[in-house]
Amino acid sequence: MTKTRTLEAVIVGAGFGGLGMGASLKREGIDDFIILEKGDSVGGIWRDNTYPGVACDVPPQLYSFSFRPDRSTIRFPEGASTHAYQEQFATAEGLRDHLQLNCLTHELTYDDATGLWTVRTTQLKDGQETKGATYKARFVILAVGQLHWPNIPDLPGKEQFRGAAFHTNNWDHTLDLTSKHVAVIGTGPTATQVIPEVAKIADTLTVYQRTPAWILPRPSAKFGPLTRAAFTYLPFTQDLYRHVAASAADFVLSPIAIHGWSASPAQALAKWMLRRQIKDPALREQLTPDYPIGCKRPPLSNTYYPALMRDNVEVVSGPIKKITRTGVVAADGATRKADVLVYATGFHTTSFFTRVNITGRNGRTLDAIWQENGPEAYLGTAIPDLPGLFALHGPGAFTPSGSNVMIKEHQIHLIMNVIRLARQWKGVSVAVLPEAMERYRRRRNKNIRKSSLLGCDSWYRDAQGRVLNPFVGSMRLFRRETRRDPAKDFGPVPLSKA
Ligand code: NAP
Numbered sequence: 280m281t282k283t284r285t286l287e288a289v290i291v292g293a294g295f296g297g298l299g300m301g302a303s304l305k306r307e308g309i310d311d312f313i314i315l316e317k318g319d320s321v322g323g324i325w326r327d328n329t330y331p332g333v334a335c336d337v338p339p340q341l342y343s344f345s346f347r348p349d350r351s352t353i354r355f356p357e358g359a360s361t362h363a364y365q366e367q368f369a370t371a372e373g374l375r376d377h378l379q380l381n382c383l384t385h386e387l388t389y390d391d392a393t394g395l396w397t398v399r400t401t402q403l404k405d406g407q408e409t410k411g412a413t414y415k416a417r418f419v420i421l422a423v424g425q426l427h428w429p430n431i432p433d434l435p436g437k438e439q440f441r442g443a444a445f446h447t448n449n450w451d452h453t454l455d456l457t458s459k460h461v462a463v464i465g466t467g468p469t470a471t472q473v474i475p476e477v478a479k480i481a482d483t484l485t486v487y488q489r490t491p492a493w494i495l496p497r498p499s500a501k502f503g504p505l506t507r508a509a510f511t512y513l514p515f516t517q518d519l520y521r522h523v524a525a526s527a528a529d530f531v532l533s534p535i536a537i538h539g540w541s542a543s544p545a546q547a548l549a550k551w552m553l554r555r556q557i558k559d560p561a562l563r564e565q566l567t568p569d570y571p572i573g574c575k576r577p578p579l580s581n582t583y584y585p586a587l588m589r590d591n592v593e594v595v596s597g598p599i600k601k602i603t604r605t606g607v608v609a610a611d612g613a614t615r616k617a618d619v620l621v622y623a624t625g626f627h628t629t630s631f632f633t634r635v636n637i638t639g640r641n642g643r644t645l646d647a648i649w650q651e652n653g654p655e656a657y658l659g660t661a662i663p664d665l666p667g668l669f670a671l672h673g674p675g676a677f678t679p680s681g682s683n684v685m686i687k688e689h690q691i692h693l694i695m696n697v698i699r700l701a702r703q704w705k706g707v708s709v710a711v712l713p714e715a716m717e718r719y720r721r722r723r724n725k726n727i728r729k730s731s732l733l734g735c736d737s738w739y740r741d742a743q744g745r746v747l748n749p750f751v752g753s754m755r756l757f758r759r760e761t762r763r764d765p766a767k768d769f770g771p772v773p774l775s776k777a
Pocket of ligand 1: 433736
């Protein structure tokens with residue numbers, strides 16, 4: 280029998296959140312931790328998403344940790360470049376020895392007597408799952424992301440399809456799409472990156488659109504020569520750019536989701552773009568959304584609409600009726616042939632911590648804790664009754680209008696402050712206070728009611744229509760809230776007598 284290892288902290292996930300958390304623990308002098316990662320390398324979504332056209336639409340100066348900035352001089356780098364930054368980060372921050380790869384965490388149980396979490400894992404090898412190691416830790420940080428488990432909708436007849444079918448998260452690079460009839464289902468941000476690339480090579484491309492997206496123009500992927508020179512020879516200008524770009528995102532993009540000053544101009548800009556790029560009035564009508572722009576995250580693309588105008592591309596609207604052995608039957612009843620089916624259908628986003636069974640204080644399961652109000656966490660980070668457990672990008676932590684790496688850095692700042700507090704309070708654990716959660720919930724619900732997030736269905740909402748995923752507000756506000764004195768919102772949890 281393998282011995283259970285007892286550690287100060289266990290981090291689950293080696294994407295941006297897990298890596299940033301590990302680096303911060305090390306910088307604090309805490310070396311007694313492990314990072315459990317179910318994949319075979321670091322990187323999370325930037326490891327998994329290798330579809331044609333994958334790129335980050337947030338500049339690397341913002342989309343990296345302030346304490347180890349990404350010095351890339353490209354404004355919107357390809358996904359591989361962001362992944363390369365993560366790999367370099369893991370090495371430079373000395374995290375390699377802390378990594379346990381191919382290791383799926385499936386159970387977390389809090390012990391009231393010791394204040395320790397028991398972490399049970401499954402080892403993955405060649406598609407097989409075997410019993411993995413068990414750990415005990417005072418702190419657990421769930422850094423499993425929100426956009427992680429692919430959503431492949433249960434369309435009738437899906438199983439009979441005889442061609443190749445895959446989700447954008449698992450692109451099949453062995454397939455040559457030249458002279459193939461390709462069907463792409465979905466028109467979200469991922470689809471708007473994939474479609475222009477596939478349209479260039481496929482014989483025909485059919486785009487199955489359930490809801491059109493508002494598309495905003497994308498600034499050039501490259502910085503101009505002067506900016507590039509400044510970034511290369513005066514690296515402090517990159518730090519300056521980080522602050523200016525973050526403030527600009529807060530000032531211009533963040534109000535879009537809350538009916539703020541920029542919502543109408545942004546929608547007018549998207550309409551102008553549609554008019555300018557789509558000449559066919561019928562197609563334009565088909566591509567015009569009927570919901571406010573801030574309701575979903577608007578993709579940035581200058582190539583999406585031109586791709587839809589190509590002779591080999593057809594946009595088919597409405598829900599899909601069924602999949603046949605050789606094609607797709609759409610709402611209009613017609614069957615269109617397909618050799619390859621690409622699901623650009625997003626992720627399971629509203630269950631959170633999928634496949635991890637969590638039991639907290641007094642034997643309360645996470646399902647029981649969330650039963651009344653649905654999935655929620657104080658600043659997307661802490662949950663009452665789960666002492667010493669934190670989430671990176673838990674419910675309510677996703678920013679639709681800025682850098683999610685910056686958001687994670689703010690969450691890590693809060694977690695480190697709480698860990699310091701817990702280390703001062705000897706012989707107890709620490710959890711967010713129910714009254715702090717209640718105050719936060721009231722503020723959050725008020726912000727959601729004032730926002731445009733209730734104006735359409737999106738991956739932010741669950742089957743009951745509750746808005747679960749995004750933080751409603753600017754990055755500056757999130758920063759301010761995560762910098763509050765943790766002693767006001769977190770309290771000691773005494774250990775019970777066993
Ligand atoms: P998504 O925004 O959830 O879009 C999924 C698409 O699939 C939607 O068009 C949806 O239609 C459609 N769909 C889902 N189920 C369907 C069904 N049963 N039948 C027909 N259509 C269906 O997912 P995503 O495009 O992967 O983007 C997710 C998030 O990833 C984005 O919001 C963004 O935050 C992030 N992302 C970021 C970047 C970046 O550059 N930073 C790039 C790509 C993605 P409905 O709209 O009708 O639901």
